[in-house]
Amino acid sequence: MAKVILIGAGAVGTSFLYSAINQGLANEYGIIDVSENGRDGNVLDLEDAIASVPKEFKIYAADYDQLDDADYILIAAGRPQKPEETRLQMVQDNVAIIKEIARKIKASKFSGITLICANPVDILTYAYLKATGFPKERVIGSGTVLDTARLRVEIAKDIGVSPNSIDNAYVIGEHGDSSVTTFSTITVGGKPLSEWGCKFTNENYEEKLERYVARKAYEIINRKRATFYGIGAGMAKILSSIVHDKGDIVVCGAYLEGEYGFSNIVMGVPCVLNKNGISKIVKIDLNSKEQEKLAASYKIIEGINKEITF
Structure with missing residues (x-):
């Protein structure tokens, strides 16, 4: 087991x-944190779940010298996002944190898969890749997995179906304000979104929905100071696809080498996930408007990357 x-x-x-x-994805979990009290408190709290979940597990306070035989690392370290602060405004503080973590991981014998969900995740995943030199298919950012979930939830509520019935609905690009919704690819029950009512043929609907998805995090942060349940579930979904070698297509942060016309950057795109990590980046057909918006998103991420010393 993992x-x-x-x-x-x-x-x-x-x-x-x-x-x-709760999904039984591993039998052993270690926690590393700069706060020993917080780390130990979470170990004590989570170990109480052993008696109530289907699969027993071991959980403990860990350190970097215990990474050698780890199968997966999930990095969620960084300072939290402040109200009305964009994810990109957090970049300098959290790049310094991710580079130090990368240095310690590289010094170990870790050879598994790294998942990253600290923000701004596109920048931090790129920084981690550059700092470690690990294979690109084994370094996976959360990308726009959460944005895609938010999109499917909202469309499902509008139509009155399960979010799992919303097909080919993706948010790609930056996990942030320049993210791109692929309205042209969405189908529900095999039918394009436009056939589910006149509201879905209205460009104003698309603009409002895209803005809502991109801004939902700010609404949550203003109300309860942080977002965590949705992204926690999204990262578990990514890990489940890998652990169980499913071959699921999941939107996540991947390093591009010519896909979608972009290179040397990490952004959210649909990927096939299996036991080796990212086995394939899925190229979906975008219309001209979506491709143009994705190019703009790329330029924003690239501009930040150029300002950072790797």
Whole structure:
């Protein structure tokens, strides 16, 4: 069975652990955090779940010298996003944190798969890749997995179906304000979105929905200071696809080498996930408007990357 090490035991990291534990994704979990009290408190709290979940597990306070035989690392370390602060405004503080974590991981014998969900995730996943030199298919950011979930939830509510019935609905590009919704690819029950009512043929609907999805995090942060359940579940979904070698197509942060016309960048795109990590980046057909918006999103991420010393 699998060994998972969490680095960063804040609300996001522990929400991921709780979701992974309930799904029985590993039999061993270690927690690394700069706060020993917070780390140890979460170990004590989460171990109480052993008696109530289908699969028993071991959980403990860990350190970087315990990474050698780990199968998966999830990095959720970083300072939280402030109200009305964009994810990109957090970049300098969290790049410094991810580079130090990368240095410690590289010094170990870790050869597994790294998942990253600290923000701004596109920048941090790129920084981690550059700092470690690990294979690109084994370094996976959360990308726009959460944005895609938010999109499907909202469309499902509008139509009155399950979110799992919304097909080919993706948010790609930056996990942030320049994300791109692929309205042209969405189908429900095999029919395009436009056939589910006149509201879905209105460009104003698309603009409002896209803005809502991109801005939903700010609404949550203003109300309860942080988002964590949705992204925790999203990261557990990514891990489940890998652990069970499913071959699922999941939107996540991947390093591009010519896909979608872009290179040397990490952004959210649909990927096939299996036991080796990202086995394939799925190229979906975008219309001209979507491709243009994706190019703009790329330029925003690239501009930030150029300002950082790797």
